Amino acid sequence: MSVLNALWQAILVLFGGTFLALVYKGIDRKLAAQMQGRIGPPIRQPFLDVGKLLVKETVVPRTAVRWAFNLMPFLALIAAGTVLLYLPIGPFRPVLSGYGDVIVVLYLLAVPAVAMALGGFASGSPFGVVGAQRELVMLMSYEFPLAVVVVALAWRVAGLGVGPAFSLATLAANPLWAQVGPLGVLGLVLLFLVLLVVTPAELSKIPFDIPEAETEIAGGLMVEYSGVNLALFYLADALKTVAMAALVVALFIPYGIAAPLGISGVGGQILDLAFFLVKVFCVMFAAVTTVRVAFARLKVDQIARGFWIPLTAVAAAGLLLLVLDKAVVG
């Protein structure tokens, strides 16, 4: 693949991903409102929000560390944007396939959270600092079960001898559901459920929205952000949501429908791409929209304990079942 070709693909994924991320955000808000018996904003509302933020004043508090306060929105958007380039998009391999694996993806997904926390600390606001502290505690909490899920999948794929086990192209091209026995399927179901619970935490959505918690700490680490800085964080959040859902799809449901329907060529690719977008939406709907409507906010100690003890235990049980399955199936 030539550099120019890769560059065009990267630009297409970044701009297409940003557009879709805002559309998904609009759909998410509309559906959440409908579930709560409200009419909700129009689906184009996120575009209007970004446009509005661009004409608002960008205030930097006098207590802020100015350079860090202004830099963090950039860091969040850069990480959330580039992570899309390491993920398979439907029938297409990642744009940067061979230049970064799932470990890189996990680190890049953590960067926006770290950037938001540093921005909160840099704001000099008590609300911002409390929100930043909560963000760091959450990051330390959900990374453990998330790492267990990824390592379990990679370990089992490594046993198949089909290529670099941590490569997302390899993981997506070799879904494990058909490769394991009944114990392995049960283990995969547990790991899938763990990842669905981790997803809203990774995105700081209800019931894991303690870093912002508008009704409690007035927006927390975002309280001092306004104007274009807030717009950058807003875009980073939208992109990270799509990236997280695309990661879930790549790890657990990477299947296409063109081949079973006997459609090949460009038509098949378009169909598989459309199916991929539907899967991403379904993951978002299940793990973000429904959950944030159905649950109330958890407390920070409940989140730390919940992720480190029961959820990590479930993930470890999934890993153990995969190990037992390999011992039985071979």
Added chain:
Amino acid sequence: MRLFTGEGHWSPLVWLALAAGVGFFAWLLWRWGRRTYKAGTEQDMPFLSGERAPEGAHVGAPHLYWGFLQGLRPVLEGLRAFHSGFVGDYVTWMVVLLAVALLVVVLT
């Protein structure tokens, strides 16, 4: 310029190049937006629900991991019990863990 471990890969330079590209577009957006405000007025005071922050007040670093420590208190207190302060205890733990690790290595 590409690290390949056998099971994974990573090229920091490629990421840096793309990060520069995304950063450039973010900068264009930032330039496009309005960046002015009325500095030195009430507008750039930190928001504190209408209250005035006492001079020198801040959230201390010891609170950083409060939620984490609170949530995992039973586990941490259990771990603390292991720290008896006797060197003999620590050496025993090291020998036991080395034996377990050796057993795992030999069995696999």
